[in-house]
Amino acid sequence: MSQHNALYAQSGGVTSVINASACGLIQTARQHTDKIHKVFAARNGIIGALTEDLIDTSFESDSDIAALRYTPAGAFGSCRHKLGSFEKHRAQYERLIEVFAAHNIRYFFYNGGGDSQDTAYKVSQISQTLKYPITAIGIPKTIDNDLPFTDNSPGFGSVAKYVAVSIREAGLDVASMALTSTKIFVLEVMGRHTGWIAAASGLAHEKEGDAPHIILFPEIAFNAEKFLERVQQCVKKFGYCAIVASEGIHNADGSFISESGLVDAFGHKQLGGVAPVIANLIKEKLGYKYHWALADYLQRAARHIASKVDVEQSYALGKAAVELALAGKNAIMPIIVRDSNQPYRWSIGEAPLEKVANVEVKMPREYITEDGFGITPAGREYLLPLIQGEDYPPFHHGLPQYVQLKNKAVAKKLETSFQV
């Protein structure tokens, strides 16, 4: 079998473990140099592929590649760019082939969420439509946990752990201060369409009285009256109330809470988030002193508190992508299969990219308690395995030592440029 090169790229919002997939992929490819000569990385996702902005990862040392396993964010840059349809944007696909051919690329690995798997699928089809022998494998990734087929999405488990740890810690803080000071704490977490991340915070609630006392899900229309009543009950019973609110919560009419309240001095909306609106509502109606936090990127970048399970799965998916490609598979995505809950066991399966792309999986209603403010035992059973284990990065001088790759460019071979 002759040697060809592979192209790997990262796409969409990055996570604390997407580089672990890159690590698994590159380390595995390095064990198969008889088939994969070099792994190139596209700088900034598919954009780098289109603009022939490629990185030669063979210049990275084995130890630097190993360090990707514990380095958050996208080591090669990511992008939010979706390939248009083949019919309307044929030039993009022809350009990709031009780049692939110029650099002897026969394997394409695209690491991303639902939109990105659509791109991976479209590339996989080039082999037929444009008669270029490319093998395209998608590698799943998204903190939103909304990909189909896979039991869970790499990146989600670590965000889940971060929010559960954070609300536990902040809850203890508020409990200490509640008698004479802050009684309300609102933590806003990501999840515009689904409440997976908000739900994960519920793992910290192991017994009555534990934070979080209330979780606000995008799946449940916000009912201010019912919410305030519950807040009041919590403060009376526990002395304080710790709330986790998904950024995507909305009113019964569908309008986002985050858009309902804040305007800046110029009258512009959408400045703030959900947390200040919720906190202020409580202050207005119940008079309690509040604090609120908005974790934003901290939650998806927090490699220092990543879930070990998440890291291992991310790595395994990168590894599997290479193995599947070398086994002659095309247009598929390796996935996580849950083999058992107790003890938690998982394995790698595969799903057809055609059916993965653009499907958004919702959180089952039965994971949310009937009152809409917490998670059920079923939800806990699903979520708990995903935050298991710690996988601390190495620290030096008090700070995590994340790797910065050389990212040496591959010399361009094409004389044409391409406008994305």
Add this chain to the structure above:
Amino acid sequence: MSQHNALYAQSGGVTSVINASACGLIQTARQHTDKIHKVFAARNGIIGALTEDLIDTSFESDSDIAALRYTPAGAFGSCRHKLGSFEKHRAQYERLIEVFAAHNIRYFFYNGGGDSQDTAYKVSQISQTLKYPITAIGIPKTIDNDLPFTDNSPGFGSVAKYVAVSIREAGLDVASMALTSTKIFVLEVMGRHTGWIAAASGLAHEKEGDAPHIILFPEIAFNAEKFLERVQQCVKKFGYCAIVASEGIHNADGSFISESGLVDAFGHKQLGGVAPVIANLIKEKLGYKYHWALADYLQRAARHIASKVDVEQSYALGKAAVELALAGKNAIMPIIVRDSNQPYRWSIGEAPLEKVANVEVKMPREYITEDGFGITPAGREYLLPLIQGEDYPPFHHGLPQYVQLKNKAVAKKLETSFQV
């Protein structure tokens, strides 16, 4: 020497390591039962002392007391309540003596910041003014790092580590996304009056291009034009700009930035923080897509990423408090003395409570770069030792296992109640 009881209380905003001081104090007292019969804890700081709401820590197992070392927040509850002057509020002091006498309390340990040391000092004076033999020792604590005499304040080092780790991680995230998405990230951190915490984020900036690119200090009047120019430079040079803003930053006229922008639907101000105002200013003037985070209590509760040096110092100060009291000292506060920077060595000293109370130490101007946007080598030299080492709490089922004490109440002996 006859046996008496001790009273310990926590005061002011809690930290991720104040319980480590409680741990050091109680463990040390348990080694001197010939002198200290029991350690009582006042529930919710001085309020518990005034209302005879005491906790008998002797019901806590040795292992639960040991677990205080890695449990954030205030295990006995804290408060924001300052004792009035002896002249005007004599009844409060007489009440304290009544409670002390009823429970054979001869040692008083007050764990808090500047305001709290004022309380500790006032209690220490009872021995003279009201002829009750009480020994009062202050134990320092504040994330604000603004206590005099002590080289640094327990609690600060861990917040410092949290913000430096967080901006490093979020910075990598933004760097990955910057080409096609977010170019600006603003992390708001605590520090209403001093920029110690904001400054600590600068430790993550080890070489050119590292986040944070800009730090906004309360010590430096905010100059929008100069700031925007720097943001623009960063984006041009590095592709993105990661900013850490202290909540206390203000305009040249002294008005807080946090109050300058946001109003809610009812026209109320002070809803949001500094971060959204700064982020929106950049969007308005430079057009860049932004994200922002407000860590709030997460930063001071984040025991999972505490500084080992901070934990050890907090423990040592609690231990020293007992040793000083048993050595016959009164009206003092054990402090951290920096013996050398390289290698970092510290020891315990002492300072008179009379001079500690109500003094707020500012950050030296020479720790801030001349342009006002970063920290100098001198600042780094001071800050770096304080974030050294990790001291992870034990995890169980994926989450840190923090202890919740029994906090069994001491039976009341007084027939009178007291309104605080």
